[in-house]
Amino acid sequence: MSEHLSTVAAPTTRPVSTVKQRSQRELVLRRFLRHKAAVISLVLFIAIVLLAFVGGAVWRYGYADITPAASVPPSAEHPFGTDNLGHDTFAQVLRGTQRSIEIALLIALLAGLFGTLWGAFSGYYRGLTDSIMMRIADLVLTLPLLAVAAVLTRATSGSWWFVALVIAALQWAYVSRVVRGVVLSLREKEYVEASRALGATDRWIIFRHLIPNALGPIIVNVTILVAAAILVETALSFLGLGVQPPDTSLGLLVSEADTAVSTRPWLFYFPGAFIVLIALTINFIGDGLRDAFDPTQRKVRP
Amino acid sequence: MLTYTIRRLLVSIPVIIASTFIVFLLVTLSGDPLANLKGRNPPPSPQVVAVEAERLHLDQPILQRYWTWITGVVHADFGPSVRTNVDIGHEIVTRFGVTLRLIAVAVVLALLLAVFVGVVSAVKQYSGIDYGFTFAAFLFLSMPSFWFAVLLKQGGISLNNLVGGQVVSTIGERSVIVEGGTWAHLTDAAGHLVLPTISLALISFGAWSRFQRASMLDVLNSDYVLFARAKGLSRRRVVVKHALRTALIPMVTITALDFAALISGAVITETVFQWRGLGDFLVSSVNERDAYAVLAWLLVVAVAVIVFNLIADLLYALLDPRIRYE
Numbered sequence: 001m002s003e004h005l006s007t008v009a010a011p012t013t014r015p016v017s018t019v020k021q022r023s024q025r026e027l028v029l030r031r032f033l034r035h036k037a038a039v040i041s042l043v044l045f046i047a048i049v050l051l052a053f054v055g056g057a058v059w060r061y062g063y064a065d066i067t068p069a070a071s072v073p074p075s076a077e078h079p080f081g082t083d084n085l086g087h088d089t090f091a092q093v094l095r096g097t098q099r100s101i102e103i104a105l106l107i108a109l110l111a112g113l114f115g116t117l118w119g120a121f122s123g124y125y126r127g128l129t130d131s132i133m134m135r136i137a138d139l140v141l142t143l144p145l146l147a148v149a150a151v152l153t154r155a156t157s158g159s160w161w162f163v164a165l166v167i168a169a170l171q172w173a174y175v176s177r178v179v180r181g182v183v184l185s186l187r188e189k190e191y192v193e194a195s196r197a198l199g200a201t202d203r204w205i206i207f208r209h210l211i212p213n214a215l216g217p218i219i220v221n222v223t224i225l226v227a228a229a230i231l232v233e234t235a236l237s238f239l240g241l242g243v244q245p246p247d248t249s250l251g252l253l254v255s256e257a258d259t260a261v262s263t264r265p266w267l268f269y270f271p272g273a274f275i276v277l278i279a280l281t282i283n284f285i286g287d288g289l290r291d292a293f294d295p296t297q298r299k300v301r302p
Numbered sequence: 303m304l305t306y307t308i309r310r311l312l313v314s315i316p317v318i319i320a321s322t323f324i325v326f327l328l329v330t331l332s333g334d335p336l337a338n339l340k341g342r343n344p345p346p347s348p349q350v351v352a353v354e355a356e357r358l359h360l361d362q363p364i365l366q367r368y369w370t371w372i373t374g375v376v377h378a379d380f381g382p383s384v385r386t387n388v389d390i391g392h393e394i395v396t397r398f399g400v401t402l403r404l405i406a407v408a409v410v411l412a413l414l415l416a417v418f419v420g421v422v423s424a425v426k427q428y429s430g431i432d433y434g435f436t437f438a439a440f441l442f443l444s445m446p447s448f449w450f451a452v453l454l455k456q457g458g459i460s461l462n463n464l465v466g467g468q469v470v471s472t473i474g475e476r477s478v479i480v481e482g483g484t485w486a487h488l489t490d491a492a493g494h495l496v497l498p499t500i501s502l503a504l505i506s507f508g509a510w511s512r513f514q515r516a517s518m519l520d521v522l523n524s525d526y527v528l529f530a531r532a533k534g535l536s537r538r539r540v541v542v543k544h545a546l547r548t549a550l551i552p553m554v555t556i557t558a559l560d561f562a563a564l565i566s567g568a569v570i571t572e573t574v575f576q577w578r579g580l581g582d583f584l585v586s587s588v589n590e591r592d593a594y595a596v597l598a599w600l601l602v603v604a605v606a607v608i609v610f611n612l613i614a615d616l617l618y619a620l621l622d623p624r625i626r627y628e
Contacts, residue, residue, distance in 0.1 A: 037437075135317070142321040142604055144566055146581075147596055150588040151325075151332040231446050235570055238448045239585065254449055261456050272449040279444035287440075 028216075031292040038288020041281035048278060049101060056094035063087070063095035063248060074266050081266040083256075093271050096250040099243060100230055101278065103164045107229040110168035112222040115175025120206050120214070122176065123183030134180065137173040145170050145232065150241045160249070163242045167232055171225060178221050182214040216293030223286035227279045234275050250275045303619070307612065314608045319372070321604060322597050326368050335384045335591040336360070358382050371594060375601065381594035390598045393583065398602055400475050401579035404571070405564045407495060408502035413557055415507045417550070420514025424522060424549075425541055435511065442508030451501040451574035458497050470496045475577045498575045502568060506560060513556050518549040551621045558614035562607040 022030070033039055061067060070086040072078060080089035122133035149166050186192065187210065195205055211218075234251030236242035238258075243249040250271045257267035339346060339354055352361075359367045359382070371381045380390035423435045442450075458470045471477070471494040476487075521527060522545050530540045569581025576582075580599060587595035619625045 139317055139320050139324075142317060142607065143324060144584075144600060144603060146566065146569060147325055147584060147588060147600065148328060150585070151328045227444065231444075234446050235448060238446075238570070239573065251446070251448075254446070254452075258452060261452060262459070268449075268452070272446065272453075275446050275449065276441070276444050279446075280440060283440050283444050 028292045032288050035288035035291050037284045038291075041284035041288070045278070045281040045285065048097065048274075048281070052094050052097035052101060056091070056098055059088075059091055059094060061088035061091040063091045064246065065091065071264055073264075080270045081264065083264065083267055084260075089267060089270060092248060092253060093250070093274055096248050096253050096271055097274055097278070099160050099247065099249040100233060100251070100275070103160055103167075103233045103243075103249070104226045104229040106161065106164040107168045107171060107233075108222050108226045110165070111172040111175055111225060112218065114168075115172035116179050116211060116214075116218055118172065119176035119179025119181075120183050120211055123180035124187055124202065124206055124210060126184070130180075134177075137176050140170060140173040143170055146236075146239075146241070149236050150239075153236075153241050153244070160243050160247060163233060163236065164229075167229060167236075171229070171232075175218070175221055175225065178217055179214055182217050183210050186210050186213055220286055220290045220293060223282060223289055227282040227286065230275065230279050230282070303616070307616065310612050310615075311608070318601070318604050318608070322372075322600055323368060325600050326371070326593055326597055327364070329588070329591060329593040329596050330364055330367070333591045335593070338590075358384065367593075371597060380598045383595050384590045384592040385595075388595070390595050393595075394580075394598045394602055397578065397580045397583045400577055401565060401568055401572070401581070403475070403491075404495070404498055404577060404579060405502060405561065405568055408499045408506065409557065409561055409564065411499065411503040412506040412510060413553070415503070416510035416514050417553065419507070419511040421518050421541070421546060421549070423511070423515040424518035427519065436515075439508045439511045442504050443512070445505060445508070447501065447505050447570045448574060450505065451498070451571050454497050454501050455574060468493070472497060473576050475579070498571050498577065501574075502564065502571050506564070510553070510556060510560075514549065514553055517552045518545065521545045521549045551618065554617045554621060555614040558610045558617065562603075562610035565606045566603045 056063075065088065066086045067078070067082060067088055068086060069078065069082055071084045072082050074081045078088050078090060080093055082088055083092075118133060118137065122130045122137075145167065148170060149163070152166050153163065187205075192205055192209055195209055200208075230250075233242055233249065234254070237249045237251030238255040240255065243252055245252065253271035254268060254275070257264070257271070261268045334340075335358060336351060336354060340351060355361050359370055362370065374381055378391060380394070383390050383393075419435045419439070423432045426432050455472045458472045461470065462468055462472075471490075475491070475494055477490050477494075522541075527540060527545050530544050531537070535544075565580065566584075568579065569584065571577070572579040572581040573585070580602065584596065584599045586592075587599065
């Protein structure tokens with residue numbers, strides 16, 4: 001027995017690892033790139049954004065220009081046709097896409113930031129603070145978006161950033177619930193305890209340890225929030241409670257074309273298809289991010 | 303369980319009060335409900351305006367108006383409406399019935415479809431059929447409900463033109479005049495239900511099928527399912543008898559929560575198909591600055607959300623023996 005053991009040479013140098021060490025960020029990126037639908041969606045989404053913002057600026061018609069050709073079907077001159085006044089639909093769709101994307105991103109930014117802070121503080125302090133903060137979040141969730149948006153846009157001008165503000169003011173509570181849940185479990189981890197033992201302040205722990213470690217779920221939820229925000233904004237504009245003319249958004253365009261579906265179908269199909277395309281690509285990107293941040297979701301059965 | 307139920311209901315009362323109070327302030331501050339009356343030509347006499355203001359309690363301070371409303375609600379009095387011919391209590395019950403009829407069928411349909419698609423997707427993970435179903439689910443998840451509803455409505459009109467008769471109805475919850483007996487009324491109602499139901503069901507199906515797939519995958523990878531297979535049980539038996547039962551539990555919660563959300567969320571579908579349901583009631587009430595009517599709507603929706611949340615939690619405890627409420 002001892003002979004056997006002695007034949008194995010004791011390692012003189014430390015074993016060379018054949019596996020490259022990778023940072024968390026690299027791992028996430030690699031996993032995301034493996035999700036084909038998400039990568040295609042990301043490329044497509046960037047293309048749409050470029051088309052809307054760069055294409056909209058260089059396109060030969062402005063969204064408010066009235067061309068001599070009224071109610072013409074799609075052609076080389078007007079790729080998406082024109083409406084009964086002679087507006088170029090392609091220019092209008094690009095402008096609507098700009099507005100809808102701007103609104104959705106603003107909502108995600110505001111609701112994401114505020115919801116994250118709210119949820120992190122609530123989950124970190126627990127106890128009475130947590131109870132009060134979460135009851136407030138519950139209260140916000142009971143306020144019906146439709147009623148609030150309707151009242152506020154009636155009372156004010158209904159400019160695009162205001163619409164975004166109203167939607168964000170009601171959506172942050174979802175983010176805060178998710179973040180609170182993650183923080184509740186993170187705050188019990190050893191490194192938080194170690195940090196506290198070293199004399200770290202509450203603020204340091206929240207901003208240096210808890211929020212960065214909760215970033216995965218936050219990013220995933222905010223991405224999905226962007227897709228939801230696009231749909232909410234277009235729905236409000238469709239009901240006449242969102243963006244008001246002369247400004248335009250994709251929802252408003254569909255709503256204006258609602259009565260012309262059979263006579264001038266291009267007015268209805270193009271803006272709608274853009275909404276679907278934007279929301280679809282963002283949803284797939286969100287799916288890819290979820291797989292990338294949380295590989296346990298993507299199970300391969302033996 | 304009973305004490306838990308009672309406690310939950312009691313806790314939700316302050317939330318409802320706070321929520322209705324905020325919305326009451328918003329609606330009241332958004333404009334003058336008598337603007338229409340005052341704008342008439344010839345202008346009404348000051349006495350007429352004063353009488354109307356008194357009828358709507360507008361002569362009281364705002365806080366007192368809210369107090370009048372909330373004490374009235376306890377006695378099933380929902381307050382006066384700006385629209386003189388509308389009795390809010392009666393109207394809201396009728397509208398609730400219309401909306402309920404719309405979403406009940408849609409929810410059942412969506413649930414059946416979502417469970418089937420979710421389970422097949424999970425069992426055949428990463429197969430062509432899984433990718434196909436995934437794409438379909440994401441497509442409906444990304445579909446703006448109003449666009450899809452108008453699309454379906456247009457399809458219905460084309461179908462009617464093609465057949466040369468009224469196969470599916472595209473407007474309203476029932477025909478104005480129906481000739482014939484009960485059977486004629488039933489088929490008429492069903493004909494009106496088809497398109498709005500499909501449009502609501504498919505939109506809900508998108509999210510639900512993803513939940514079902516995720517929950518089924520979770521279960522399929524659990525140890526007891528592996529054990530059942532190792533024991534020699536057939537794959538079909540394990541999937542149907544062991545995995546599916548457990549995987550359905552999370553769906554109960556999601557369905558109950560979304561059912562409540564649909565009561566207020568069906569407004570778009572109601573608008574497109576011109577159903578006179580709760581959503582239409584809200585939109586017209588907001589336009590008229592009818593504060594008490596908006597509050598009645600909010601009350602119905604909020605109570606529905608609270609009750610369905612509670613049902614979801616209680617069912618969860620009933621189905622999953624690991625969960626106990628004190």
